[in-house]
Amino acid sequence: SVVQYICSARSGSISLSRKCSVVLRAEHQVSRGFQPQVLTDFGPQRQKHTLPCNGNMAAKSSLFLLAIVSAMASLVLAQQKVDVTNQEIRDAILSLVHSYNLLDNKLERHEQRERSLGEQVKKGLITLQKNQRIFEPLKGTITRLEERVGSIETALLSQDEKNTMQQMKLSETLEGVLSWLTENAHTLEARARPADEDGSLAAKIEELTHVSRDLINHVEKLTKREFGSSDEIVGKIEERLSSYYNNPVVIPANTDFEEKVIKKLESIENIAQETRTTAVAAPAAGSTLDKEFVHGLVNETLEAIEDMRLEVLTASDKSFSKTATRIKENNEGLQASVNEILKTLSxxxxxxxxxxxxxxxxxxxxxxEIAALSRLEKFLLQTGENVLDAKRGIDYG
Incomplete structure (x- = not known):
């Protein structure tokens, strides 16, 4: 904006031989602050004087402009020989109005920019709120996932302990049977059998052999049914893990296998006890064929039981090792998923x-910027009022 006021002075109280015109230029830019300029014209030569001012000197600039306008009005009123035409005053007022219009346009542009920025801020806040709402249920999901993983680990550990106890109990039972058969084998070999009891003894031996073979077959069936192959065991564990996610963890008590083994062992013990009682009551007589047959039967039974025990232990160890490996892999996958979710959230x-x-x-x-524009608006209003006061003083004073 430009406020131009021209003052022509003739010879009189001021000893100047040439005309002097003073042009006051007030240029204000919102980004640089207010910076008035004074152009002094002494004849053909013009000199430009710049008054330094920053954005914080808007109030001082307003007072400076008011003082200059008042001084010029006083100079006009004090000197009778000064000629100021209405055309010059009109030009100054039109220049002021033009400057005010320019500043008004700038103010409108800043307001438009402010509105657009406000819309952007509003959209950004709405987006931020939506993102926060999206992340709210994630914490509950992670907590529930950790609880499920903990319950699965607890269930698997308890099941592993139970299987270990069953394995230890079965091993102890088989060892007891082996030790008992070993002790009674020497007793049966050392004692003779009567001739009249050969038929009953042979029947007892056949029954014992049949019971031993039934026990071996039954143990094999139970082993296949309980353990099976490694793939079947892993599949069952995976199915149980998947069911743990949807159903509460319940570990049923499985004692059928133990009861069946104990019953078979009790039957073997009863038959052996009857055989031992019969052998003790009989006189010392027998044949070498019966001794060899009993000795071979006892050795075969011992070898079969030992092989079965080793197979059970081997299958159990393999299944437990694969189960532990699969559980470890599942835990690592879950931990990686949780870490990835936490990383994305951060x-x-x-x-x-x-x-x-x-x-x-x-x-x-x-x-x-709004504060600077408000200060500029106040400055323009004050400048307009000062110019109007000066015009009224010139017209009516």
Missing amino acids: EEIVDSEAFFSATKKDIGSLKD
């Missing part, structure tokens, strides 16, 4: 904080 939080800080900074700069 990145989103950092981005949201950066966006919020940038928005806050833009709002602060916008407030500063």
Whole structure:
């Protein structure tokens, strides 16, 4: 904006031989602050004087302009020989109005920019709120996932302990049977059998052999049914793990296998006890064939039981090792998923904080621009009032 006032002075109280015109230029830019300029014209030569001023000197500039206008009005009223035409005053007022219109247009542009920035800030806040709502249920999901993983680990550990106890009990039972058969084998070999009891003894031996073979077959069937192959065991464990996610963890008590083994062992013990009683009551007589047959039967039974015990232990160890490996892999996968979710959540939080800080900074700069525009508006209003007062003083004074 430009406020131009021309004052022509003739010879009189001021000893100047040439005309002097003073042009006051007040240029204000919102980004640089208010900076008035004074152009002094002494004849053909013109000199430009710039008054330094920053954005914080808007009030001082207003007072400076008011003082200059008042001094010029006083000079006009004090000197009778000064000729100021209405055309010059009209030009000055038109220049002031033009400058005011320019500043008004700038103010409108700043207001439009402020509205657009406000819309952007509003959209950003809405987006931030939506993201926060999206992340709210994630915490509950992670908590429930950790609880399920903990319950699954507890159930698997308890089941592993139970299987270990069953294995230890079965091993102890088989060892007891082996030791008992070993002790009674020497007793049966050392004693003779009567001739009249050969038929009953052979029947007892056949029954014992049949019971031993039934026990071996039954143990094999139970082993296949309980353990099976490694793939079947892993499949069953995976099915149980998947069912643990949807159903509460319940470990049923499985004692059928133990009861069946104990019953078979009791039957073997009863038959052996009857055989031992019969052998003790009989006189010392027998044949070498019966001794060899009993000795071979006892050795065969011992070898079969030992092989079965080793097979049971081997299958159990393999199944437990594969189960532990699969559980470890599942835990590692779950831990990796949880870590990835936490990493994504932390990145989103950092981005949201950066966006919020940038928005806050833009709002602060916008407030500063609005304050500068309000100061500029007050300055223009005060300048207009001063010019009108000077015009009225010139017209009516």
